[in-house]
Amino acid sequence: MTAAVSFRGVSRHFGPVRAVDGVDLDIAEGEFFAMLGPSGSGKTTCLRLIAGFERPTAGDIRLFGQSVAGLPPYKRAVNTVFQDYALFPHLNVLDNVAYGLMIAGVGKAERHRRAEEALGLMALPGYGARKPSELSGGQRQRVALARALVNRPRVLLLDEPLGALDLKLREQMQDELKTLQRRVGITFVFVTHDQGEALSMADRVAVFSDGRIQQVGNPDEVYRRPRTRFVADFVGSSNVLPPEVTRGLGGPAAWASLRPESVVLTPVKDVVPVGVVTSARYLGSATRLVVRMEGGGAHGVPPGTEIAVLVGAERALPEVGGRVGLAWNPEALHVLEAA
Amino acid sequence: MRSERAPLWLKVLAGGGLLFLHGPILIVFLYAFSTESKSFVWPPPGLTLHWFARAWARPDIWEALGLSLRVALMATAVALVLGTLCAAAVARTRFFGREAVSLLVVLPIALPGIITGIALRSAFSLGDIPYSFWTIVLGHATFCIVVVYNNAVARFRRVSGNLIEASMDLGATYWQTLRFVILPNIATALLAGGMLAFALSFDEVIVTTFTAGQQATLPIWMLEELVRPRERPVTNVVALVVVLVTLLPILGAYRLTRGTDTVAGSGK
Amino acid sequence: MTAVAEGAPVREAGGGLSDTLWRRPRLLLLLLLAPPLLWLGIIYLGSLFALLAQSFFSIDEFSGVIDRTPTLKTYGELLRPANLDIIWRTLAMSAAVTVASVGVAFPIAYYAARYARGRWKALFYLGVMLPLWSSYLVKVYAWKLILAKEGILGWAFEGVGLGWLLDAFLSVPGIGGNSLSVSPTGTFIVFVYVWLPYMILPIQAALERVPGSLVEASGDLGASPAQTFRHVLWPLALPGVVAGSIFTFSLTLGDYIIPQIVGTSARFIGLAVYQYQGTAGNVPLAAAFAVVPIVVMGIYLWIAKRMGAFDAL
Numbered sequence: 001m002t003a004a005v006s007f008r009g010v011s012r013h014f015g016p017v018r019a020v021d022g023v024d025l026d027i028a029e030g031e032f033f034a035m036l037g038p039s040g041s042g043k044t045t046c047l048r049l050i051a052g053f054e055r056p057t058a059g060d061i062r063l064f065g066q067s068v069a070g071l072p073p074y075k076r077a078v079n080t081v082f083q084d085y086a087l088f089p090h091l092n093v094l095d096n097v098a099y100g101l102m103i104a105g106v107g108k109a110e111r112h113r114r115a116e117e118a119l120g121l122m123a124l125p126g127y128g129a130r131k132p133s134e135l136s137g138g139q140r141q142r143v144a145l146a147r148a149l150v151n152r153p154r155v156l157l158l159d160e161p162l163g164a165l166d167l168k169l170r171e172q173m174q175d176e177l178k179t180l181q182r183r184v185g186i187t188f189v190f191v192t193h194d195q196g197e198a199l200s201m202a203d204r205v206a207v208f209s210d211g212r213i214q215q216v217g218n219p220d221e222v223y224r225r226p227r228t229r230f231v232a233d234f235v236g237s238s239n240v241l242p243p244e245v246t247r248g249l250g251g252p253a254a255w256a257s258l259r260p261e262s263v264v265l266t267p268v269k270d271v272v273p274v275g276v277v278t279s280a281r282y283l284g285s286a287t288r289l290v291v292r293m294e295g296g297g298a299h300g301v302p303p304g305t306e307i308a309v310l311v312g313a314e315r316a317l318p319e320v321g322g323r324v325g326l327a328w329n330p331e332a333l334h335v336l337e338a339a
Numbered sequence: 340m341r342s343e344r345a346p347l348w349l350k351v352l353a354g355g356g357l358l359f360l361h362g363p364i365l366i367v368f369l370y371a372f373s374t375e376s377k378s379f380v381w382p383p384p385g386l387t388l389h390w391f392a393r394a395w396a397r398p399d400i401w402e403a404l405g406l407s408l409r410v411a412l413m414a415t416a417v418a419l420v421l422g423t424l425c426a427a428a429v430a431r432t433r434f435f436g437r438e439a440v441s442l443l444v445v446l447p448i449a450l451p452g453i454i455t456g457i458a459l460r461s462a463f464s465l466g467d468i469p470y471s472f473w474t475i476v477l478g479h480a481t482f483c484i485v486v487v488y489n490n491a492v493a494r495f496r497r498v499s500g501n502l503i504e505a506s507m508d509l510g511a512t513y514w515q516t517l518r519f520v521i522l523p524n525i526a527t528a529l530l531a532g533g534m535l536a537f538a539l540s541f542d543e544v545i546v547t548t549f550t551a552g553q554q555a556t557l558p559i560w561m562l563e564e565l566v567r568p569r570e571r572p573v574t575n576v577v578a579l580v581v582v583l584v585t586l587l588p589i590l591g592a593y594r595l596t597r598g599t600d601t602v603a604g605s606g607k
Numbered sequence: 608m609t610a611v612a613e614g615a616p617v618r619e620a621g622g623g624l625s626d627t628l629w630r631r632p633r634l635l636l637l638l639l640l641a642p643p644l645l646w647l648g649i650i651y652l653g654s655l656f657a658l659l660a661q662s663f664f665s666i667d668e669f670s671g672v673i674d675r676t677p678t679l680k681t682y683g684e685l686l687r688p689a690n691l692d693i694i695w696r697t698l699a700m701s702a703a704v705t706v707a708s709v710g711v712a713f714p715i716a717y718y719a720a721r722y723a724r725g726r727w728k729a730l731f732y733l734g735v736m737l738p739l740w741s742s743y744l745v746k747v748y749a750w751k752l753i754l755a756k757e758g759i760l761g762w763a764f765e766g767v768g769l770g771w772l773l774d775a776f777l778s779v780p781g782i783g784g785n786s787l788s789v790s791p792t793g794t795f796i797v798f799v800y801v802w803l804p805y806m807i808l809p810i811q812a813a814l815e816r817v818p819g820s821l822v823e824a825s826g827d828l829g830a831s832p833a834q835t836f837r838h839v840l841w842p843l844a845l846p847g848v849v850a851g852s853i854f855t856f857s858l859t860l861g862d863y864i865i866p867q868i869v870g871t872s873a874r875f876i877g878l879a880v881y882q883y884q885g886t887a888g889n890v891p892l893a894a895a896f897a898v899v900p901i902v903v904m905g906i907y908l909w910i911a912k913r914m915g916a917f918d919a920l
Contacts, residue, residue, distance in 0.1 A: 053504050055630075063616035072629035073507040077616045080508045086501035090523045099519070100509035104618075151509065154616050345722040352714035357731070359711070360738040360803060363749035366759065370752055379755040381762045421643040428639035432632070440640065443647050449853075450901065451861020453877045457884060457897045458654035461661040464890060481651050484643065510618060512625035513635075535740070542742045545864065548881070561744050565751065565868050578745040589740045593733065 002065040004029040004155055004187040005050055010059030011211075012045050019045040021211035022059070027155075027189060027204075029064070032181050034198035035191045037208030038234065043191045046208070047157050050189065051080050064154060074103075078155040079148035083163055085140045087132035093119070093143050094128030100151040118146040138169045149184060158190035162197065174201055195235045199223060207231045224259075227337045232257035239263075239307050246335070248300035249273065255336040260288060260310040262332035265324045272325035273301050277318050286310045287317055291324060364582060371575040379571075390572040400577060403560040410472065410556060411540040414479035418536045421480070422487025423529060430495035431503075447482040455482060456549035463550070470552025478550040479543060483536035490532035490596065491525060498524045531595040534588035542585050557581060661894035671888060681891045685899070690879070694899060697876040700791075701859040704798040705806075705852045711799065712806035712851065713844075719807075720814035721822075735811075739804035747868050750797045754788035754869060761786070784871055794870035798859050805854035813847025814840075849911045856907060860900040876900060 003026040012020040020042040027033045035043035048054040049061060052073035061068050068076055079100070087096050094115050095102075101111035112128075119125055122142040132140060141161065148156055161177070162170045178201050181188045192198050198205045199219040207214045207222060207230070215227040226232035229240045238257040241249070246256040268274050275291035288310055295303035307326065311317060318324050345353075371390065373383035394400055422444075428434075429441055447455050459478050468474065502524070506516040544558035551559060557577070564574040628635045663677045684690065719731040738746070753759050764773040777783035777790060784790030817840065825835040863877030874882070876896055884893035 051504075051508055052629075053508075066616050068617070070626075070630060071617060072512075072626055073504070074510045074512055075618050075626075077618050078508075080505070082501050082505060084501060086505035088502060088505070088520060088524075090520075099506070099511075103510040103515055103519075147509070345718055349714055349718055349722075353718035353731075356711055356715040356803075356807075357734045359800065360734065363746065363753060363800065364738065364741055366752060367745055367749045379752045380757040381752075381759040417646075421646055424639045425643035428636055432636055434636055440644065443652070444643070447647075447651055449857070450904065451857050451877070453861040453863055453880055454658070454897050454901060455651070455654075457880055457893055458651075458658040460884060461890060461894055462650075462654040462657035465657045465660065477650055481647065484647070513628055514625060538740055542744070544744055545862070549884070558742070558744050561748070562864065565744070565748055574748070578742070578748055581742045582745050585740060585742050586737060589737065593736065 002029075003027055003062070004031070004064060005189065006062045006065075007046070007049075008060045008062075010046075010049065010061055011057045012042075012049060012054055013057045018211045020049065020056075023211075023213055025206060025213060025216070027187060029187055030185055032178070032188045032201060032203045033190070034202035034205045035189065035208060036193070036195055036198040036205050036235070038193055041208035042211035043193075043206075043208045044159060045211075047080075047159055047189065047191050050076075050155065051078055051157055052076050077153055078157055079151050079153040080157040080159065081141075081144045081148050081161050083160045085132075085144040085164075087140060087143060087147070089132060091132075092128060093124070093130050093132065093135070096132065096143060097128075097147045097150055099147065104151070114150055115146070118150040119143070121149075122146045137165055138173070141165065141173065145180070149186070153186060155187045155189060158188060160191055160193070162192075162194075170197075177201060199235070207235065209234070225334055226257050229255055229257075229336060232334075232336060237308070240336075241305075241333075244302055245305050246333070248302060248305075249333060250330070251333050252335060257334045257336060258307070258328065258332060260308040261286070263307065263309045263326050263328045265309065265311065265315070265318065266327045268323050268325045272327050274323060274325050275307065277320050277322050277324060278306070280317065280320050284313070286312050289318070291326060294323075367575065367578050367582070371572075371579040373572065373575070376570075376572050390576045393570070394573045394576040394580075397573065399555070400557075400560065400573075403555045403557040406472070406475075406554060407541055407557040410475050410479055411537045413472075413476045414483050414540040415533050415536045417476065417480035418483035418487045419529060419533050422484045422532065422536075423491050423525075425484070426488050426491035426495055430492050431500070444485050444488050448485050452482075452543075452545035453549075456546040459546070460549040470550065470554065472554070474550045474552070475547060475554065475556065478546045479540040482543075482546065483540055486535045486539055487529070487532035490528045490535070494525045494528035527595045531592035534592040534595075538585045538588045542581065658894050658897060661890050662898050664891040664894075666889050666891055673891060681895045684892055685895055690896075693874050693876060693879050693896075696873060697860060698903070700795065700798065700875065701856045703795060704802065704859045705855045707795070707799045708803055708806040708851070708855045709810075709848055712803055712810055713848075716807050716810035716814055716844075716847075717840075720811045720817075721819060735804050735807050739808075743801065744864070746801050747797060747865055750793070750800065751788055751869055754786065754793045754796070756786035756788070758788070788869050789871055791871060791873070794866050797865050797869045798862070801865065802855040802858050805858065806848075806851035809850035809854075810844055810847040813844045813850075817843045846914065849914050853904075853907065853911055857900070857904050860903060 005025070005027040007023045007025040010020060010023045010025075011018065023042070023046065025046075035046055037043045045054060049056055050063075052068065052071060052075075056069075063076065063078065087093075088099065091099065094112060097115035097118055098106075098111040101114060106114070116125070116128060119127060119142075122145055124139060124142050124146070127135070127139065127143075132143065135143065141164075145161075158177075162173050165173060174197060177188075177190075190201075199222070202219060204216060204218050205222050206216045209230045215222055215231045217225075222231060222235055226235060226238065232238040232240050236259065238259050241256045241258060243253040243255060247253045249256075249258075266272050273293055275293040277289050278292045279290045281288045288308060291307050291309055293301045293303060293305040293307060295301070309326065369383065370379070372386040372388065374385035374387045374389075375383060425440065425444055429437055455478065459474070462468075463470070463474060498521070502520055503516055506520045507513075511519060542558060544556075544562055547556055547559055548562070555563070558581070561574060561577060561581070564571075564577075568574065628638075662681060663679070665674050665676075665678050665680045666672070667674055685694070715731075715735070719728065719735075723731045755761070761770070761773065764770050773787075776792075777786065782790065782792045784793070787793040787796075821839055821843075822835055825839045826832075830838065861877050863875065863881040866873070866875045866878050876899055880893045880896045883889045883896065
């Protein structure tokens with residue numbers, strides 16, 4: 001099956017800045033695909049390359065096997081939901097949603113009917129006569145979605161679609177977006193800097209850093225088996241262990257990651273690594289401790305190494321300054337493929 | 340900010356300042372009705388509408404008014420096209436020399452009008468270009484561009500760049516985007532800019548003196564009356580009309596841009 | 608919207624030129640910039656060069672024919688005592704007008720920026736805007752009416768029994784004259800009046816950006832109103848003042864109509880330019896005179912830029 005979107009050696013340079021640097025990527029049809037990374041990592045530029053707002057400096061982009069080189073945005077069967085929604089302020093909600101149909105030459109009655117239908121799907125029936133400025137953030141978001149989907153794009157692009165919403169609304173919209181995508185069956189590509197959002201919504205995630213893709217995989221793979229130090233640290237803030245620490249903990253001499261929630265506290269014994277709790281951060285459902293390791297004992301952890309531990313809310317917490325032993329399932333110590 | 344009371348002395352100074360700004364113009368209005376025809380005596384000994392009839396019957400005034408209106412319309416049309424194009428380029432894109440372009444647009448009003456005037460006069464004389472309707476328009480359009488430009492650039496900046504991308508994303512070409520998104524969003528700013536440009540041109544005298552030759556626009560007619568008075572009360576009437584003709588577009592422009600962006604007043 | 612979307616990944620849309628513009632964004636920029644730059648470049652800059660060129664020509668004093676060989680002779684004429692007089696008189700007037708404008712403008716700008724709210728704010732804004740845009744000639748003319756011997760000001764002075772004071776003032780050489788409308792004081796008043804809005808607007812813009820809490824904080828820290836003005840308001844308003852002064856200074860420097868209508872026969876730069884190019888037909892000397900304001904304003908703008916005045920425009 002041809003990929004819905006494919007990148008081959010795609011780069012986009014702005015003068016000396018390599019916003020996107022040699023990216024290869026395949027997004028399958030019908031997939032909910034997330035591009036995750038910090039700001040400036042190239043994820044938004046990738047999205048704009050698909051939409052046609054940017055042109056690649058090098059490489060080839062294909063939509064369903066067809067190269068889009070030289071095709072302006074208006075000739076690509078993709079639509080975008082913008083971060084600030086970009087609703088037309090001079091048009092009412094109905095005309096905003098019907099804009100694409102109007103351009104495509106659909107008659108007035110027909111396009112208004114289809115726009116109403118799309119608004120109904122977004123739980124906004126009867127809002128057509130309002131101006132965008134009269135809507136709440138969540139409502140604008142839905143109008144933006146309706147405006148894009150009413151054109152039946154082959155791929156829907158979403159640029160930080162939930163970034164402007166408050167926490168509660170954001171969680172609600174996460175569920176809705178997921179349900180919507182299953183219902184319409186369109187390929188969704190969405191950009192986010194929020195790893196929780198990416199992991200909970202996407203079928204597959206691409207993690208970006210410095211214009212390159214660090215890892216592509218399903219959320220479980222990316223979370224549990226990060227390929228690089230960057231992924232381990234960015235997705236779920238894992239303990240990233242240098243080779244000498246990994247070896248000291250009984251692994252090979254290679255970079256490894258150890259999830260804080262995989263570590264459990266034990267009484268102080270000779271057989272386990274021991275350290276002093278230097279800080280505790282309360283997170284609600286759990287508390288994040290930082291333990292500074294002592295040297296000696298059965299393990300060869302270099303003294304001074306800091307290891308983060310997540311302690312569930314139901315567990316007893318040690319005092320800051322107290323000594324604790326650490327233990328984990330050997331499988332939890334995941335050796336990274338690449339430094 | 341909290342609602343606090345201004346000290347009395349400040350109120351007096353500020354109010355007095357506004358009175359200083361408006362009083363003289365109101366006085367001109369009153370003089371247009373004065374029965375006294377030889378001197379500027381105050382208070383006017385009596386009020387009459389006679390001078391309006393006299394002014395109405397003067398063909399030279401009508402001729403000057405006609406020329407002024409035609410020049411202002413043409414200069415506004417040119418300024419609208421050039422100012423909008425320039426604003427679109429400066430507001431929408433970054434390019435080398437962007438600062439220089441905005442400086443070049445502002446220069447004709449940043450330098451004293453007499454410089455623009457004598458410069459054009461020098462060019463006409465070097466190029467052996469005879470004075471005509473078009474030499475006046477040339478000068479007026481040049482300093483009117485900035486007024487349109489200021490209004491348009493402010494609006495372009497406010498119209499989110501994403502709107503253009505959104506329109507193209509939804510299938511619209513550049514032309515369709517221009518027609519369905521850009522123009523509706525900048526229309527009022529252009530109208531306001533055009534009105535200000537019209538008012539500026541209609542009232543201009545400093546540059547016009549150098550580019551008109553023997554032709555008389557209404558301000559030039561007035562200037563001649565001021566320097567060599569012939570029928571003072573008629574001048575008073577024309578002054579009143581000129582104020583009204585310029586103020587209407589200004590008020591219109593203010594209404595169009597109120598609450599959105601400031602009327603580019605520094606752009607006169 | 609039902610099930611899986613279908614159709615080609617490419618939409619057919621019109622627009623050959625539109626496609627070209629997308630592929631070549633620089634072409635779009637060029638199309639936008641070319642007409643205004645050509646207009647301003649050829650007509651305006653071209654004229655300024657013509658002006659500069661004229662200033663290097665000279666005039667044959669006997670035949671009145673313009674000699675087009677480049678020479679500095681015309682600039683030399685600027686240094687004649689009579690011409691230097693004109694330059695100094697204009698600079699002094701510009702400076703005086705600027706200082707007075709700041710004094711009158713500041714309270715208005717301060718009140719509008721700090722106290723006026725809602726309707727009053729709009730009223731103040733219009734109150735400054737309307738005179739700014741009203742006919743320049745009419746404004747000048749209004750003052751001719753007011754300052755005339757039989758005009759409203761003389762009438763008011765007589766009315767309150769202070770006619771002798773006005774006469775005494777008018778008899779002071781250097782600032783007085785037959786009546787206010789033919790005295791340097793009259794010229795000065797009209798200049799201040801006509802350019803005042805240009806000073807109010809930038810000062811107000813600068814003051815709008817000063818949070819009221821700053822003034823309160825200064826008072827809270829024990830400063831008297833005068834100290835608050837000296838140490839807080841004035842420095843923060845200064846960029847606005849400088850921006851406004853660019854207008855008042857430059858406009859006074861080049862004006863030739865006000866001294867013609869209200870004032871003595873003493874000449875200013877603008878008037879000199881006007882007369883040399885007109886009746887005297889000495890365009891080279893007029894051009895050389897016109898270069899003086901350009902140079903003065905160049906220096907002025909350079910200093911203003913270093914003081915950060917352009918942020919307030």
